[in-house]
Amino acid sequence: MNDLNENELHELKKAIKISFCNVPKNYKQKLVYNLLNSIKADDRKRFLDALFRVINAYSKYKEFQELSICLNSLDEKINTPNFEKLSNSIVLAIMATPNITNGEVVING
């Protein structure tokens, strides 16, 4: 349960890449800074908070709905030693998504 499954991680990465295509570049940068800071401070709740906020904001996209299913188990892993590895993978996956300049999405709060 605690161990990170290679396949699981791969799936998660793929889902993030597909879904975050819809997020504008500037918003992504801000998010990455935020996530990195929470990782550095080892503030796991803040990390999840920031992540779920984006998912909520973009929940109208189908890809984000799929991502939220993928992330379902994330809550259980919050206290495992592997969390840092997982969180770093998520950040890297977000950064690796191609940028779309004409973002149409309106961000809520």
Place this chain on the structure above:
Amino acid sequence: MDEQEAVLTDGKNRPLEFTGNWFIDAGILGFVNLMEEVYGWDLEELQEKIKENEELIYYGYFPFAYLFYNSTIRTANREIGEEKKNIKQMRIKLKEKRKGLSLEKDRKISESKENSSTVTMKKKIDKIKKDIAEKENKINESNNKILDITSKLNNDKEKFITDVENGIRAIVGKPDANDIKSIIPNFDLRTPPEHRNFFLYNPKKDLPTSFRYLHYLLRKDYENLRKLKNRSSATYEKIPDSTVNAFFYSTKEFPNLGYTTPLKSEEIENSLKMSIPIYVVFLAFYNAFQYIQGRNIVFYMNNLNFCYNTNRKIKLNIKMLEKKQVLFVTWSSIIDEIIENRSNFSIENIYMIEFEKIKNQKILNVEYIGMSKLYSSIIIDDILRRNINKSIQFKPHSFKGNKYAWILEQLIKGKPLYPIIFSHTALKFLEAKNRFHFNIYTSLYALAVEANIKHIARNSNLFSDDFFNFSDYGNIVDDIKKTFSVMTLIKNAAAAKDLFQEESERKRLGYELLSALRGKNKNSFVNILVKHLVNKDSTSKEKLVDWYVHKYIVNNDKSWEYYALPIIVGLV
């Protein structure tokens, strides 16, 4: 079985052979080297002579060779060494003077335009010129002296050899009756550090006594030895101890070291079925070693011909080349020899035995290094060997100032390479650019080699399945090369000009990453790197983030440091 034993124990005029025990074999190699140095016989010739009459060789030629080597040859070598040292010092001074001269000349030119009185300047320059001429004369004198010493040594040697040839049969037959005195003129022993308390040197004996002593010692004629020494009984002649060889322990000083009483020389001889008197081995032991970069080294292989040829080739190569390159020559000589001989003995059977020096009959810093199959498969590859057969500068923890580490040697000795490469990279940030040569490819190859070795060592048990499953090693060279190309790619990505344009940013990031790496803090490393990359827009960034950092650093707990360092190397 009986037949075989009969052949072995028959023992008469058997050619020289290695026994399989490195200590004894090093002595045999030393014996061959000594005979070659004194009489000029190579291994083949020596074998022929032993076949003809081994009595003469072991009890006549050898003692004389030993005495001649430890008197005339070593005295001459010492004198030559001193002259060479003088020349070296003179050359340094000469260089300084020449530099001073050109400086003075420049000053004279610039000042002569402004001021017409340049008489003092001229005087100064003349004085320096005179100094330079003097120094050059001294160097010439020293060179002439060296030539004189060598020609005198050669003459002495020729006379010695003819005298020995003429008198040897009579002397071996009756060592007491003959007058041996004239064979080595001006006989004066030089005490070798390894045999300080040996009967010959404490105090120094004259030639007849010395020869008789060695002769009886080799023949194990204890009765005559006792008479010669004026003692109640023979001591280390019977039971060899640290007086004879520093690799032995002293039974008097450490009576609790052995479980049994130490072996007598006859017992060693019989148990190894040796054809050669044991004291030949003990006395010539140190002639097997070569002085390479402050250490005495012998490369041991379990075949006499092969071992002799390899060590001789190394010796020749060292003589031909400048001192600096000595390290790089040794391994290429060995590999040349293997390929030339098409020998069945592969590099796996090589051992390297080295020690620093002998002080007060104690041997310092002995190392005995065998080579595993793994390392030999790495070394046998030309590209890998060429790249890691280099020495690079680094800063050790307990050392003020910088030091050089020979990467190949460190690898063979099984010492970790990563700290050296890390320190080498860190030095690049600290040292002034012109004073430091950063060796990128050696660093990356060393990292690739060690990362792959770590990968292979999945199981930490000594005799795990991996230990017996050698097929794994077959691919390691390819794997290392692949890893190297990945590391080069990422080094280039980090070095790309469009990623971090400003020098100051590179430096700051480099320092931060180095400190994270020093603390072995993976998360901090990734955090810092990613934070600097967030607002960058470049294809190199995609390479770094999307693939490399994720695969080799975040998801790699075992060897992530090895893959993290190339990024810093790229920033340098």
